[in-house]
Amino acid sequence: MKITGTRFGDIEYQEANLIHFPEGLIGFEQLRDFVVMPNREGNLLFWIQSVEDKDIAFLLTEPGNFFLDYKVVPDKTEMAKLNIARPEQAHALAIVTIHPDKSVTLNLAAPLLFAPETNRCLQVILEGAPYNTRTPLPTV
Amino acid sequence: MLVLTRKSGEGIIIGDDIRITVVEVRGNSIRLGIDAPRSKKIHRLEVYERITNENRKATQWEPVDLQALSRKLDTNKKQPRP
Numbered sequence: 001m002k003i004t005g006t007r008f009g010d011i012e013y014q015e016a017n018l019i020h021f022p023e024g025l026i027g028f029e030q031l032r033d034f035v036v037m038p039n040r041e042g043n044l045l046f047w048i049q050s051v052e053d054k055d056i057a058f059l060l061t062e063p064g065n066f067f068l069d070y071k072v073v074p075d076k077t078e079m080a081k082l083n084i085a086r087p088e089q090a091h092a093l094a095i096v097t098i099h100p101d102k103s104v105t106l107n108l109a110a111p112l113l114f115a116p117e118t119n120r121c122l123q124v125i126l127e128g129a130p131y132n133t134r135t136p137l138p139t140v
Numbered sequence: 141m142l143v144l145t146r147k148s149g150e151g152i153i154i155g156d157d158i159r160i161t162v163v164e165v166r167g168n169s170i171r172l173g174i175d176a177p178r179s180k181k182i183h184r185l186e187v188y189e190r191i192t193n194e195n196r197k198a199t200q201w202e203p204v205d206l207q208a209l210s211r212k213l214d215t216n217k218k219q220p221r222p
């Protein structure tokens with residue numbers, strides 16, 4: 001399959017490799033399937049491209065690269081949505097925002113829970129946790 | 141939008157599985173009790189809207205931003221440890 005006219009040009013993908021968001025992302029509930037694009041220049045960042053909307057792509061990173069004690073454990077409902085049996089089958093990813101002034105923040109308040117074995121992903125809101133939607137990226 | 145008047149102790153039901161009760165009214169604040177299945181996520185509206193806004197902003201990057209950020213992270217990573 002092919003998505004034409006993304007910001008990176010045309011993208012070919014295999015349907016079996018898509019990441020499925022059973023609930024979409026918050027504010028983008030209608031977008032369910034994304035292609036994972038590795039970032040050649042550095043392995044800390046990668047991006048996901050919507051199959052349904054060529055203009056929508058998110059930059060992601062493993063927050064554990066920057067915040068060693070950051071941990072998100074799925075509850076039973078979330079595990080069911082991810083189609084996994086054990087909490088450790090999912091790990092957290094953070095959405096990266098690059099602001100107009102080129103500053104970079106991570107959204108630690110609403111991470112993605114990703115289950116590699118089922119290729120499913122869920123955005124969760126950590127209410128009550130001391131995490132910010134705009135946590136500055138620390139220097140590595 | 142449906143607008144209803146409710147007194148303290150009264151409530152509403154949405155569908156057949158979400159009950160919202162007015163627990164207490166004090167000044168311009170009301171306390172709500174919500175009974176809903178665990179699979180229904182319940183969030184404060186302003187928190188939900190903040191995440192929606194942040195997600196929208198997060199889609200606004202350009203390939204050149206990705207290259208610049210990758211180079212920066214890569215350079216930092218390759219610095220020799222003290």
